[in-house]
Amino acid sequence: MKYTIKPSADGFLTIDMEFMPNRIGTWEILLPTWRPGRYQSQHFAKNIPSLHAFSGARACAIQKIASSLWQLSVTDLAPVRISYRYWAQQADAGGSVVATDLLYINFINCLIFPKAWENKACTVHIDYPANWQTATSLSGKAGTYSVKKYRELVDSPFLAAPTVFSHAWKEGKTKFFLEGIGPATHFSKKLIQAYQQIAAYQVQWMGDFPVKYYHFLLWICPKPYYHGVEHTQSTMMVMGPPERDCYEDLIGLGSHELFHVWNVATIRPKALLPYVYTKEVYFDTAWVVEGITTYLGDWFLGASGVISWEEYVACLLGNLKLHFERDGQSEQSLLDSSVDIWLDGYGAALPGKRVSIYYKGALVALGIDLLLRQKFSHAKSMRDVMRLMQARYGYLKRGYTRADFYALVEEVYEDSLADFWQKWVESAQPLEDDITELLRCVGLHFYQDQEGQIHLDSLSGSEARQHAFLR
Ligand SMILES: [Zn+2]
Numbered sequence: 001m002k003y004t005i006k007p008s009a010d011g012f013l014t015i016d017m018e019f020m021p022n023r024i025g026t027w028e029i030l031l032p033t034w035r036p037g038r039y040q041s042q043h044f045a046k047n048i049p050s051l052h053a054f055s056g057a058r059a060c061a062i063q064k065i066a067s068s069l070w071q072l073s074v075t076d077l078a079p080v081r082i083s084y085r086y087w088a089q090q091a092d093a094g095g096s097v098v099a100t101d102l103l104y105i106n107f108i109n110c111l112i113f114p115k116a117w118e119n120k121a122c123t124v125h126i127d128y129p130a131n132w133q134t135a136t137s138l139s140g141k142a143g144t145y146s147v148k149k150y151r152e153l154v155d156s157p158f159l160a161a162p163t164v165f166s167h168a169w170k171e172g173k174t175k176f177f178l179e180g181i182g183p184a185t186h187f188s189k190k191l192i193q194a195y196q197q198i199a200a201y202q203v204q205w206m207g208d209f210p211v212k213y214y215h216f217l218l219w220i221c222p223k224p225y226y227h228g229v230e231h232t233q234s235t236m237m238v239m240g241p242p243e244r245d246c247y248e249d250l251i252g253l254g255s256h257e258l259f260h261v262w263n264v265a266t267i268r269p270k271a272l273l274p275y276v277y278t279k280e281v282y283f284d285t286a287w288v289v290e291g292i293t294t295y296l297g298d299w300f301l302g303a304s305g306v307i308s309w310e311e312y313v314a315c316l317l318g319n320l321k322l323h324f325e326r327d328g329q330s331e332q333s334l335l336d337s338s339v340d341i342w343l344d345g346y347g348a349a350l351p352g353k354r355v356s357i358y359y360k361g362a363l364v365a366l367g368i369d370l371l372l373r374q375k376f377s378h379a380k381s382m383r384d385v386m387r388l389m390q391a392r393y394g395y396l397k398r399g400y401t402r403a404d405f406y407a408l409v410e411e412v413y414e415d416s417l418a419d420f421w422q423k424w425v426e427s428a429q430p431l432e433d434d435i436t437e438l439l440r441c442v443g444l445h446f447y448q449d450q451e452g453q454i455h456l457d458s459l460s461g462s463e464a465r466q467h468a469f470l471r
Pocket of ligand 1 (some may be wrong): 230256260288290293
């Protein structure tokens, strides 16, 4: 497949897609309805007014038959070109934007493909002003990039602007980049140093890094914003407004998104391997994907020394508050809320209905980590779980189920955790007493005051246990 993309001054992208059909007859042409990282239908096809198809100079019949599906009639074994416009005005990390000083494209939003061609090679040519600079994990030059699969293209956002900040460094076998647009003050030495420290720590913690190149992409936007999307070879982070010091948000978000290179890009729930872009895919392990990543993303900040013990405890308290003070009484189990992310996982939900796969998921991850640390005096931790997940599922490109995850954690724990799963994951029972007990073993005092506010204090004389927790 060959795509040509031209931004227009009216806010649209003009797109041509060419492919060589290998049979005559009816073809189904599709557009993704959602994107990995946000498990919710977004129906990108609402941004396409119409498609026009041609075989040579002759028009081909193409008819829309569902919201993101067109039927194309192929009468010759000659290249087919499909031409359309895409309204690119979604200014977030997962959208696409055409502006006078910016071109940002998530190909998953806007590139149609023939049914079952997700694994075919693609070339994309993007027509941006010759004097602009770019940031992307795609390889190629002068706006032309080739990938082995459509899947890789739609996992690689593209950013172009008159000036793009760029800094690169090597960690182990991987070349890392911090690239992006916005005031130079946001691309500080302090931020670069923090990313270097976080990347070095995560790579040594997991043993190696799944990819050779990785790009932290950053867009400091005019509006108040906080959004990030994970990809296999990059993350896109959008923060604003420019007057705000985004450093703390950027280290937390960068650490979280980087760990997704393992936890979801490589180690993936079975239902998501491979991604089916055109329908909702339910999985009851969204809390493994987002909860462990949320918990570890912050833990890495403390463990790598980017933040102090006190700052880490404040971070941990922040996450615990987001569960206990907001969702502590919610009716759903983590399993139900995992399936329901497609329904109401991101915006508002009914009062008292859902728990967050991020924050209750992070609480479960903390619970697993502390159970292991307690039983094995810190000789085992979440690290053993994630390294084994990488060995059993990530490296082998095998998807895991909830039962697989349970069994693997129990293997590391060397005993059944049936009661733990039932209480923490499969029910909506209160967990205050359990977490109070577990946190004591790392020198932390967790308690709720009379107003229902929760607190987390470092116990004096427990410095050795606290130190052990961050290792
Ligand atoms: Zn995440």
